[in-house]
Amino acid sequence: xxxxxxxxxxxxLTQDLTKGKWKPIILWQLSKSSPLSPSDLEKSIxxxxxxxxxxxxxxxxxxxxxxxxxxEGYPLRTEYYLTERGFKMLEAITIMQGIGVDLMKENxxxxxxxxxxxxx
Amino acid sequence: xxxxxxxxxxxxLTQDLTKGKWKPIILWQLSKSSPLSPSDLEKSIxxxxxxxxxxxxxxxxxxxxxxxxxxEGYPLRTEYYLTERGFKMLEAITIMQGIGVDLMKENxxxxxxxxxxxxx
DNA sequence: CCGTATCCGATCCGATACTG
DNA sequence: CAGTATCGGATCGGATACGG
Numbered sequence: 094x095x096x097x098x099x100x101x102x103x104x105x106l107t108q109d110l111t112k113g114k115w116k117p118i119i120l121w122q123l124s125k126s127s128p129l130s131p132s133d134l135e136k137s138i139x140x141x142x143x144x145x146x147x148x149x150x151x152x153x154x155x156x157x158x159x160x161x162x163x164x165e166g167y168p169l170r171t172e173y174y175l176t177e178r179g180f181k182m183l184e185a186i187t188i189m190q191g192i193g194v195d196l197m198k199e200n201x202x203x204x205x206x207x208x209x210x211x212x213x
Numbered sequence: 214x215x216x217x218x219x220x221x222x223x224x225x226l227t228q229d230l231t232k233g234k235w236k237p238i239i240l241w242q243l244s245k246s247s248p249l250s251p252s253d254l255e256k257s258i259x260x261x262x263x264x265x266x267x268x269x270x271x272x273x274x275x276x277x278x279x280x281x282x283x284x285e286g287y288p289l290r291t292e293y294y295l296t297e298r299g300f301k302m303l304e305a306i307t308i309m310q311g312i313g314v315d316l317m318k319e320n321x322x323x324x325x326x327x328x329x330x331x332x333x
Numbered sequence: 334c335c336g337t338a339t340c341c342g343a344t345c346c347g348a349t350a351c352t353g
Numbered sequence: 354c355a356g357t358a359t360c361g362g363a364t365c366g367g368a369t370a371c372g373g
Contacts, residue, residue: 100325101259103313104237104306110316111309112232114346117224131355139221142347147356157316169353169354181312185305186224189231192301193223196230196277205220234366251335262367267336289334289373 107182110156115141115149117186120175123159124183128172158182227302230276235261235269237306240295243279244303248292278302 100106111117115138122137123129129137135146150173153159158179164170175183197206220226231237235258242257243249249257255266270293273279278299284290295303317326 100313100317100322102238102241102310103317103326104241104310105313106316106322107309107313108234108237114228117228118222121222121224143355144348144357145346148346151356163355167354169356171355178312178315181308185308185312188301188305188308189227190222190224192298192305193220193225193227195298196226197220197223202220202226206223262369263335264337264368265366268366271336283335287334289336291335 110152111158111182113149113152115145116153116158117189119146119149119153120158120179120183121186121190123173123175123179128162128174130170130172134173153179230272231278231302233269233272235265236273236278237309239266239269239273240278240299240303241306241310243293243295243299248282248294250290250292254293273299 096106097109111120118138118141119134122134126133131143131146131150134150135141135143138146150159150161154161156178157176159173160176161171161173164172194206197203217225217229231240238258238261239254242254246253251263251266251270254270255261255263258266270279270281274281276298277296279293280296281291281293284292314326317323
């Protein structure tokens with residue numbers, strides 16, 4: 094993750110640190126159940142693969158949104174959990190989740206909401 | 214803007230509609246002063262160019278976050294303003310702005326905060 | 334001044350393979 | 354199971370030019 098040297102406003106910085114297809118979803122998942130191992134998360138996030146998950150989590154750690162606890166020995170085990178900053182970011186994500194629900198209701202996508210296919 | 218057909222959760226939809234380098238900043242600017250013309254916005258957002266601005270605004274209109282009012286006649290004039298949904302989205306953006314300020318303070322980037330270079 | 338089209342480099346993301 | 358490396362296609366974003 095490259096932090097640019099010139100930001101015109103703080104919002105851009107936060108954006109940079111939380112952008113990408115998966116990061117908000119990872120934070121959302123960790124807010125509901127924590128701590129979680131990478132394999133747990135991979136199961137709970139439909140469509141993600143191991144590479145994307147670990148890559149995005151490493152960036153979230155760098156951004157101070159999540160932390161990990163590593164257990165020595167075999168089988169390997171690591172657990173991730175939200176930091177205080179991560180919880181704050183989650184407030185923003187929660188609002189966006191609400192907007193998404195509204196949008197889906199307005200656009201005949203209730204099937205997704207009810208199917209249980211999504212993570213709530 | 215292509216809306217995917219399969220979302221695993223509403224958050225992904227909102228993300229799709231508000232992603233990109235400029236959209237949150239456009240909403241932020243419109244929240245402080247509204248309505249604004251494209252040329253006003255272009256002046257107030259450092260680094261953006263006309264193409265990106267109009268392109269991103271068109272997508273925000275499609276997403277129902279902003280609306281525009283077109284005045285007939287010459288010189289051409291159009292004004293953009295936030296919708297109710299846009300204001301809701303702004304709550305999330307405001308939180309992220311706050312996180313960005315914290316991050317900058319922790320990382321010796323106060324110069325950006327104080328320089329007046331950013332839009333507050 | 335508002336808006337659209339094109340071109341092209343940078344970045345993202347998914348598949349796959351590999352290590353400890 | 355956790356994590357890293359590589360590669361290629363898709364997408365994004367900035368420059369530039371053109372039209373209403």
